[in-house]
Amino acid sequence: MSAVLLRRARLGAAVRDVLLGGGRVTAIADDLAAGAPGLPGLPAGTEVVDLDGAVLLPGLVDAHVHLEQWAATRRRIDVSATRSAAEAAALLAAAVRGAAVEPDSVVVGHGFRDALWPDVPCAALLDDVLPGRAVVLASGDLHTAWCSSVAVHRFALTSPDGVVVEQEAMELMARAGAVGPAVLDGWVLEAAAAAASRGVTAVVDLEYGDPLTSWRRRAARQPGGPPLRVAAGVWVDRLEQTIAAGLRSGDPLPGVTDPVAADRLRLGPVKVFVDGSLGTRTAFCTHAYPGAAGPRPHGVLRTPLPELERLLRRAASAGLDLAVHAIGDRATGVALDGFAAAGCTGRIEHAQQVHPDDLPRFARLGVAASVQPRHAVDDRDAADQHWAGATGWAFPYRALVDAGAELVLGSDAPVAPLDPWDGIASAVHRSLDGRAAWHPEQHLGLDVALAAASGGRRAVRVGDVADLVVVAEPPAAVLARDGAGGLRTTEVLGTLVAGRWTHRSGSLD
């Protein structure tokens, strides 16, 4: 692997040369091009790139994505801005009319958030605006799907009124959005390149289905593999299959022969669900949902503690990492109980509500909180309504950090855009569009947010893996000058994975 010399890189307050080789940072000094005393000369064939004072940071890690769904969502009809079921249906119909969609194909939309809508999604609304069409709409949180009557029939859904939730909704979206592997792989690799252009060097991909087969296929398609490291997670329904294959988390994916791709593509964690989501009112909470009339006023416990403990023990004993989805405070408590009972560590995905008594348990048990700060911003109104009285411990990032918990940031794309700067900005200033920050006492300092978005790395050091990002200006300067909005649109000049460029803007030529 050839070496790269990054000249005049800004590292904190200093400007230094940084040499990369063998996938790592091998030297940092004032002037490596001249051959600094005590340092080896430059290896033959070293590529020299002058950063001219641009800022070099550890590469950004998105700890929770659904990459196929994100890739598809980038091409779906977006109804996230609508404020009623009727408005969403009308927008969808207008988009279909404008795009000459094949009459037999499924119309797929995404992003509705009905928690505060005045009307209720139902098949009849879609049948009225798009008669005879198969229409499937995913909610912004992916836990609900809303379908037309033709889609209900075509996909043999259990609900005649067209709304399905949780597992059935997730399976439906996988089927409805199916475009054939060749097309989808192209979209995924494009989405991965777009993520690299935002400074992302690694993702944890928690896609439903068979991600190991999909990634092996993509590795064969693109020499060198994707422009990111991918920890490909498997859902718990594939736990036994994964154990039987003898795979451990961190292992290269079997059947990937290209050496660069084999280094980038690894087996990730096993994903287990304890509850549902806030938007679908299935997150499992101490407080009952206001006005809840159904059989589960506190949300849904998908995996009770004894079963959770059994699964965690089974996975951990086979060398598999754990990603446990828990959103409501009771679910988060069950997840922590599960880790304690099984005697293993792992991550809790989302931890959107954490009872104050549970805060210190993260550090005590060695369990990380894998959080998506953009959700706090997007769901603040839904939380104010459905978690009334409990928002003091909703999205409690600062409280988690103060309690010693390890925090890792992610997007949960397609629930939020796969852009770590968006997550960092949301963590630092809990607001969008000029509204006052929501529970500002739970905001993170910029340094803390950056480290949480960088796999815990706070600086570029000799010996580090050469997963790096080059940005035009120090993030603190951008924040001070342009606020969180400026941080959100941070200009990324270049990205390297193991010392190889995965994104490089024209200004670095």
Ligand SMILES: [Zn+2]
């Ligand atoms: Zn997710």
